[in-house]
Amino acid sequence: MVELLAPAGDFESLKAAILNGADAVYIGGKEFSARQYAGNFDREEIIESVRFCHAYGTKVYVTLNTLLKNNEIERALEYAAFLYQNGVDALIIQDIGLLKLLRENIKHFEIHASTQMTVHNLEGVNFLYSQGIKRVVLARELSLNEIEYICKNTEAEIETFIHGALCISFSGQCLFSSIIGGRSGNRGRCAQPCRMQYSLDDGYKKYILSPKDLWTLEHIEKLIRAGVKSLKIEGRMKRPEYVATVVRAYRRAIDGILTQEDKEDAIKIFNRGGFTTAYLFDENGPKMMSYENPKNWGVLLGKVIEKKGKFVQIKLEDELNLGDGLEIFGKGIGVPVNTIYDKDGREIQKAKKGDIVKIYFENAKVGDILYKTQDAELIKRARESFEGKETKKVPLIGRFNATKDGMELEVIGPKRIKISLDGVEIAKTKPTTKERIIEALSKTKDTPFFFKNIEVELEDNLMIPISKLNEIRRRAIEKLLDELQEKREDIKVNINFEKREKVKEPKIIVKTGRIDIAKEALKNGADMVFFGGDRLRINEGDIVDLLEYKDKVYPHFPEIIIEEFDYYKERAIKLKDLGFTKALCGNIGFYNTLLNLGYDVYLDKGFNILNSFCPDTFENEGVYLSQELNLLELKDLISKTNKDTIVFVYGRTRMMVSRHCPIGSEKGYSKLNCPKVCEDKIHYLKDRMGEKFLIATDLYCRSHIFNSKITIMLEHIKDLVSLNSSFWVMEFLDEDAKFSGEVVKAYKDALTRGHKGDFSLSNEAKKILEENKNKITKGHFYRGIL
Structure with a gap:
C-alpha cells in the first residue's frame, strides 16, 4: 500500500492534510528543523499532533534534518528521545553523526534518511539500510527508471517527492545561501538565492536558477508501479489551504478518481508559470525553469484594455470573484478585489470568462497583464474541508451501563477502552433518560x-x-487518545567525546583534476594529491599519467555518482591493481565500494562533517571538515576526535552542483539536444551586485557553480596551526599551473615556519595576497553560520 505523505508547518496545516486524505504527515519542531522559517511545533504541540494524527490512523514523522554542531548534539539526542517516548512514528535526519548516536541510544526508533543526505544511487540506499535506516528519501534529481531500479533492488523503503518546490542544487550539497549570506540551507535557513535574478556571461537578467514546481498528478500510477513506498508533497512553508488542495488532488489521483477540477485547483493554489516533471522524464532544460517570475503566477486573468482614474477594464480569461487577489505580472504589484462592475456599470459578485469588467487597480495601466494569484472560492472550499461542519471524524461505538453502584462507558474504535465512574444517585423526582445520556455522551x-x-x-x-456524564465522556476520549498515542519507555541518552592528542606538523593536500597542476603541486611541496573528482570539461589528463607518484597521488571520487557508477567502479578496480592505495570519496554509496576494494578511504566534504561524531560513523582514514564551521568550531571538533582531520585553506568553494545546466538551458537546449554549448570553458553567473560565480560543467552535463571569491588564509597561519588538524587542503579549479605551484610553496613555507612559532609571511605569500586582494574571502573561518 503506497503512502501519501503531506507537509505540515503548523497545526492547522496538519489538520488540512489529515482531513483531506494524507496517510502520514511530516512536521518540524522548533528545534533542529530544515524549515526554520515555517511555524513549526513546540514540544506540547508535537504531543498534541501525535494524539490527533494517531486518532485518524495517520503516522507522524518529525524532521531533525539539519547538520549539528558539537554544542547541539546532546540536546538533539535528548530531543530525539522525547519524540520517541511520545509516540512519533519516525525521525527524518541528515547528520551522519546523529545517526551513529541514535543507533547507540534509541535503537528501536525508526529512522528515515532525509533528501539532505543526497542519496541518489542503489549502493547509497543499501549502505544506509545496513546502518539501520529503514527509509531513504531519494534526491529529486532521479529519473523514473533510476528510481525503479533502486526500488527493485533494495529492502529499504523508498520515498520520493511528487509535488512542490524544487531545489536547483542537489539537496545537502548547496552552500550558496551559506557562503553569500551566512544562512545555511543545511541548517534550515536557506535564503533562496536561486530565486534571484542573474545574467549568464553578461547576458540578459533572468531567474536563471529558479525552477518551476514539481507536478506528477498524471503519473502517480507509474511511481506506484516503480515500487515507491511513500509519495511526498513538499510544502512546510505553505499555508493550510495549499496543503488541503494539493493533498486532496493527490489522494484522488492515488484512488483513481482524479478530476479535471482537482487538477485545476492544484494549479490555481500555487504555480510558477505551470509545473514540471523535471528529472522524472528528462524535462531538465528550459521547460523546467521559471525564468520570468520566481513566485506564484496564479492563473491568467486578462489584459488591461482601458483605464479611467483608479479603475481599469479587463476582458476576462478566467472567472473573477469578490475576494480574489490580483497581480501585475512580473512586477509584484497586487490588489484584492473588493468590488466588481459589469460593462454597464452595475456592481456584481462574480464574473465569468469572456466578460468585460471594471475593478479598482490604481497602479495598473493599459496593456498590463493581470494574473489571479488568489482564488477566493478555492480558498473557501479548502478551509471548509478542515474546519467546516462536515469535516471527517473517526466513528466510535459507545456502550454505557449504569446501576446504583456506578456507571461504565466502553468505547470501541481504533482501540477498545473502558472507563468507570461513581456519582450515580437514586432519582428523587425525574430519572435520567436514555435519550439524555446519549445526548450528553455525543457531544x-x-x-x-x-x-x-x-x-x-x-x-x-x-x-x-x-x-x-460529561466527565466520563471526557475521560474516555482522553484515555483513547492516550492509548493511540502509543507512548514508549523513557530513554536516557549518553554521549562521550574523545580527546585528541597534539599532532605533528600538518600535511599539505591538493585537490585537482588537471595533470599540470598536480605536477606543479608535487614539485612545490604538496604531501598528497587527490586527483580526478568530478569529470569537469576543463580538466586535463589521467591519474595513470601520475603512476610514478602513486605514493603521493591518489584518486578522488566525487559527491554525485549516478549513471557513471559502473565506470567509477571499474576505474577504482583498475587503479587498485596499479598500486594506488588511498582514495578520497564524496559519495555515500561509493564509499562502501572503495572499502570493499581495500582502499584506505578519506571522506570528502560531501559528507558534511560538522561534529565530532561524524568521523566515527564510518571507517575512514580522515575526514574533510565542513567549510561551514568557523575557527572555534573547527578547533572544538578537532579536539574531540582521534580521526585525521582535513581543513580547507585555499580555493573557490563550490556553491552548488546541479543536474540542470543553466548554460545550455538559457540558450534553449535540454540535455537531450544540447550541442555542448559550454565549449569546455568556464562560464559565470553575475548577480545584482556584480559578483561573478563561475560555472564549470562535467561530462554528464551537470553544472558546478563556484564562489566569486577565493578563500586564501595565508595571513592567518597562526590560527590555522592552532587548529591541530592533520591536513590542510587546497582546491584548484581554473588557476594557472605555475601560480598553483606558487600557492602550494607559499603555504608549505608558512606552515613549516608557523609550526616553529614564526608567523611572518614570505615574499611569495605577500605577492599572492597582493595580486588577489580584490577577490579574497575568509569564508566561514571567522563568521560561521547560524
Missing part, C-alpha cells in the same frame, strides 16, 4: 471522534448529573 465537539452509535443499559429510577 464530542472538537475531538477527532463522533459516536456512530451509543447503546445504553440503565437501571430504573437513576439520576446521573450531566457533569458526571
Whole structure:
C-alpha cells in the first residue's frame, strides 16, 4: 500500500492534510528543523499532533534534518528521545553523526534518511539500510527508471517527492545561501538565492536558477508501479489551504478518481508559470525553469484594455470573484478585489470568462497583464474541508451501563477502552433518560471522534448529573487518545567525546583534476594529491599519467555518482591493481565500494562533517571538515576526535552542483539536444551586485557553480596551526599551473615556519595576497553560520 505523505508547518496545516486524505504527515519542531522559517511545533504541540494524527490512523514523522554542531548534539539526542517516548512514528535526519548516536541510544526508533543526505544511487540506499535506516528519501534529481531500479533492488523503503518546490542544487550539497549570506540551507535557513535574478556571461537578467514546481498528478500510477513506498508533497512553508488542495488532488489521483477540477485547483493554489516533471522524464532544460517570475503566477486573468482614474477594464480569461487577489505580472504589484462592475456599470459578485469588467487597480495601466494569484472560492472550499461542519471524524461505538453502584462507558474504535465512574444517585423526582445520556455522551465537539452509535443499559429510577456524564465522556476520549498515542519507555541518552592528542606538523593536500597542476603541486611541496573528482570539461589528463607518484597521488571520487557508477567502479578496480592505495570519496554509496576494494578511504566534504561524531560513523582514514564551521568550531571538533582531520585553506568553494545546466538551458537546449554549448570553458553567473560565480560543467552535463571569491588564509597561519588538524587542503579549479605551484610553496613555507612559532609571511605569500586582494574571502573561518 503506497503512502501519501503531506507537509505540515503548523497545526492547522496538519489538520488540512489529515482531513483531506494524507496517510502520514511530516512536521518540524522548533528545534533542529530544515524549515526554520515555517511555524513549526513546540514540544506540547508535537504531543498534541501525535494524539490527533494517531486518532485518524495517520503516522507522524518529525524532521531533525539539519547538520549539528558539537554544542547541539546532546540536546538533539535528548530531543530525539522525547519524540520517541511520545509516540512519533519516525525521525527524518541528515547528520551522519546523529545517526551513529541514535543507533547507540534509541535503537528501536525508526529512522528515515532525509533528501539532505543526497542519496541518489542503489549502493547509497543499501549502505544506509545496513546502518539501520529503514527509509531513504531519494534526491529529486532521479529519473523514473533510476528510481525503479533502486526500488527493485533494495529492502529499504523508498520515498520520493511528487509535488512542490524544487531545489536547483542537489539537496545537502548547496552552500550558496551559506557562503553569500551566512544562512545555511543545511541548517534550515536557506535564503533562496536561486530565486534571484542573474545574467549568464553578461547576458540578459533572468531567474536563471529558479525552477518551476514539481507536478506528477498524471503519473502517480507509474511511481506506484516503480515500487515507491511513500509519495511526498513538499510544502512546510505553505499555508493550510495549499496543503488541503494539493493533498486532496493527490489522494484522488492515488484512488483513481482524479478530476479535471482537482487538477485545476492544484494549479490555481500555487504555480510558477505551470509545473514540471523535471528529472522524472528528462524535462531538465528550459521547460523546467521559471525564468520570468520566481513566485506564484496564479492563473491568467486578462489584459488591461482601458483605464479611467483608479479603475481599469479587463476582458476576462478566467472567472473573477469578490475576494480574489490580483497581480501585475512580473512586477509584484497586487490588489484584492473588493468590488466588481459589469460593462454597464452595475456592481456584481462574480464574473465569468469572456466578460468585460471594471475593478479598482490604481497602479495598473493599459496593456498590463493581470494574473489571479488568489482564488477566493478555492480558498473557501479548502478551509471548509478542515474546519467546516462536515469535516471527517473517526466513528466510535459507545456502550454505557449504569446501576446504583456506578456507571461504565466502553468505547470501541481504533482501540477498545473502558472507563468507570461513581456519582450515580437514586432519582428523587425525574430519572435520567436514555435519550439524555446519549445526548450528553455525543457531544464530542472538537475531538477527532463522533459516536456512530451509543447503546445504553440503565437501571430504573437513576439520576446521573450531566457533569458526571460529561466527565466520563471526557475521560474516555482522553484515555483513547492516550492509548493511540502509543507512548514508549523513557530513554536516557549518553554521549562521550574523545580527546585528541597534539599532532605533528600538518600535511599539505591538493585537490585537482588537471595533470599540470598536480605536477606543479608535487614539485612545490604538496604531501598528497587527490586527483580526478568530478569529470569537469576543463580538466586535463589521467591519474595513470601520475603512476610514478602513486605514493603521493591518489584518486578522488566525487559527491554525485549516478549513471557513471559502473565506470567509477571499474576505474577504482583498475587503479587498485596499479598500486594506488588511498582514495578520497564524496559519495555515500561509493564509499562502501572503495572499502570493499581495500582502499584506505578519506571522506570528502560531501559528507558534511560538522561534529565530532561524524568521523566515527564510518571507517575512514580522515575526514574533510565542513567549510561551514568557523575557527572555534573547527578547533572544538578537532579536539574531540582521534580521526585525521582535513581543513580547507585555499580555493573557490563550490556553491552548488546541479543536474540542470543553466548554460545550455538559457540558450534553449535540454540535455537531450544540447550541442555542448559550454565549449569546455568556464562560464559565470553575475548577480545584482556584480559578483561573478563561475560555472564549470562535467561530462554528464551537470553544472558546478563556484564562489566569486577565493578563500586564501595565508595571513592567518597562526590560527590555522592552532587548529591541530592533520591536513590542510587546497582546491584548484581554473588557476594557472605555475601560480598553483606558487600557492602550494607559499603555504608549505608558512606552515613549516608557523609550526616553529614564526608567523611572518614570505615574499611569495605577500605577492599572492597582493595580486588577489580584490577577490579574497575568509569564508566561514571567522563568521560561521547560524
